[in-house]
Amino acid sequence: MRKNLVIMAVAALAFASCKSGFKQADGGLLYSFRTDKSGATIKEGDFVSADLVLKNEADSVMGSTYDMGRPAPLIYQKPQRKGDITAIFPLLSEGDSVTIKVNIDSMFKKGQPKPPGFKGKYLIYEIKVQKVIAKGNTTDPVFQKHISDYFAALKEAAQKKEPVAINKFIADKKLQMTKTASGIQYQITKPGSGPNIQNGDTAVLNYTGRLLDGKVFDSSNPEDAKKVKGYDPRRKYAPIKVKVGAGQVIQGWEQGLLLLNKGSKAVFVIPSELAYGEQGIGNGVIPAFAPLTFDIEIVNVIKTDPNAPKAPQPTLPPAR
Incomplete structure (x- = not known):
């Protein structure tokens, strides 16, 4: 037994x-x-x-x-x-x-x-x-070319998928978009008043950024921010200030904000080359070659004071 x-x-x-x-x-x-x-x-x-x-x-x-x-x-x-x-x-x-x-x-x-x-x-x-x-030896040109060709093929495949994904997103959301020469697509959902933002102005704005699948990756809005995986309850979620043209934000914003004025609201769809490109950002927060969509609200526009004193220019040493 x-x-x-x-x-x-x-x-x-x-x-x-x-x-x-x-x-x-x-x-x-x-x-x-x-x-x-x-x-x-x-x-x-x-x-x-x-x-x-x-x-x-x-x-x-x-x-x-x-x-x-x-x-x-x-x-x-x-x-x-x-x-x-x-x-x-x-x-x-x-x-x-x-x-x-x-x-x-x-x-x-x-x-x-x-x-x-x-x-x-x-x-x-x-x-x-x-x-x-x-x-192969890491310095072997043939070995290196095979690796380089592989990455080039990955990049090409990702770039081909991007416009397809953008078009599907716009069609699914039934958005009526206008496309700029650089590739930004936008729809103004609420017209504002006054002159458009210009380089040098400071835009005070609310925003929510999403991947095309709807995943929120960042927001100034407390309710939308709670959907972010890395939500930080200690952070003050409020309108932010952006000095347009100063290189503080992605190119998609630098160009897109010039289309808006005080009080306006808009939806942006920004291709990856005007966002975070091949590198993406964070640990998969924004993937490589990811087009992004933003809901933007311009709360205020602080115009550049033409009479403000200019910063002193550095003195260059004499040529030798």
């Missing part, structure tokens, strides 16, 4: 292991392939571009390259410590996707607190290998 119980326990354990689909690697990493493509596996010195999503066991996303708008690149090197997720890379090839579970206790020294809000025993990484370029 006891022997039968042992056999049943072993069988149940094997079944559970098979069901979970996770294997154990050096350093205690647990991994499971979601997609396993054929092809050469990653070797030391290879260029690797991969998308990564970091979650906890409650399935809450803690970070994602998808939010940043582009995969993470690296030249693969053997990990220097046990439990590093890159230890799995030599098992992967281009197109593979894998889930990796890392015991949180192995990542922090004894007594060191876990990240705020962390739930569960494991950090979970979902990785998809987008591109592998066979190893």
